[in-house]
Amino acid sequence: MGPLHNSIQMHQLFFSAKEVPFFKPQLSTSLETLGCKNPGCTTECPSCKGSSKNCSQACPYTIQYGTGAEGGYYLLEDLHFPEKTIHNFLMGCTTIGLRETSTDAMGGFGRSMFSLPVQMGVKKFAYCLKSHYFDNTRNSSRLIFDDRDGDTKGLSYTPFLKKPPEWPIYYYLGVKDLMLGNKILPIPSKYLAPTSDGSGGLMIDSGFAYGYMAGSVFKIVTNELIKQMAKYRRSREAETKSGFTPCYNFTGHKTLKIPDLIYHFAGGATMVVPGNRYFQFIPEIGFGCFPVTTDAAKTLEFTPGTIYYFGELYASESLHRI
Numbered sequence: 001m002g003p004l005h006n007s008i009q010m011h012q013l014f015f016s017a018k019e020v021p022f023f024k025p026q027l028s029t030s031l032e033t034l035g036c037k038n039p040g041c042t043t044e045c046p047s048c049k050g051s052s053k054n055c056s057q058a059c060p061y062t063i064q065y066g067t068g069a070e071g072g073y074y075l076l077e078d079l080h081f082p083e084k085t086i087h088n089f090l091m092g093c094t095t096i097g098l099r100e101t102s103t104d105a106m107g108g109f110g111r112s113m114f115s116l117p118v119q120m121g122v123k124k125f126a127y128c129l130k131s132h133y134f135d136n137t138r139n140s141s142r143l144i145f146d147d148r149d150g151d152t153k154g155l156s157y158t159p160f161l162k163k164p165p166e167w168p169i170y171y172y173l174g175v176k177d178l179m180l181g182n183k184i185l186p187i188p189s190k191y192l193a194p195t196s197d198g199s200g201g202l203m204i205d206s207g208f209a210y211g212y213m214a215g216s217v218f219k220i221v222t223n224e225l226i227k228q229m230a231k232y233r234r235s236r237e238a239e240t241k242s243g244f245t246p247c248y249n250f251t252g253h254k255t256l257k258i259p260d261l262i263y264h265f266a267g268g269a270t271m272v273v274p275g276n277r278y279f280q281f282i283p284e285i286g287f288g289c290f291p292v293t294t295d296a297a298k299t300l301e302f303t304p305g306t307i308y309y310f311g312e313l314y315a316s317e318s319l320h321r322i
Helices: 116-120 215-228 236-242 312-318
Strands: 007-012 060-065 068-081 084-098 124-128 141-146 171-173 175-180 202-204 211-213 247-249 261-265 270-273 280-282 287-289 308-310
Touching (some): 084 116, 175 215, 211 215, 236 247, 236 287
Parallel strands (some): 202 308
Antiparallel strands (some): 060 068, 068 084, 175 261, 211 308, 247 287, 261 270, 280 287
């Protein structure tokens, strides 16, 4: 994606931990602590009982992410960009961690009032945040916020659907049909679009690596995948060790033909996930697996009725803009 006019572009360069300066609140002239009695404090303050106006406690927060949790208090600060300043930007100062998350900081991009794009008041955003967990490269990442109205040339669109009240922060899409290669999969319509109770449809979850499918849909997809990949040798050992299915031993194959996974959305938008992108490969031993999980009771932290979860690694290759 090329540069966008009338947009704010943030390029996150790679720094070592020693090069990143600590934020020192005492050096800021615009920083404020969000107090418990501030209308913006939506959490409960343990030591502020009743309607006491004398409570001076800072507004606390706790965040659970993956298997870890963090807690601290909220701050309000001015966020400066070359052409724009966001006043009273809400951020957190973490003071305690339990089985700490595997990151130094977190930023929200969902539909809550605290998310980064919502606080900035932008109409569109796009990002490609590269992981340096396994390397020391200096490749940068890109985060784009756009204030413009209208569609962008060269992109296809599908509307976000009404969010269920139980899980309001996620983005939901309705799927018209799902294809594997040239074959339209016989998935019942009740699984393709969300219903009033939040079941069905597709949910975008950047905190999920690959994806999830409910058991009934997973069976239809994997049965067809196995049929189309019959010329490759299944590896039951890899399936047992990885927890994924199906897995294959691709040793001896110079080229692979894995069918594309194609989503058709309302409005005519089509999203193609190439086979070499949705399969997880272990090139050292020539193995590869379909890394979509199923059985929500065992694999997810929560179990809304959504049939599909579209994870970050799929989205980074296939979704262009929200």
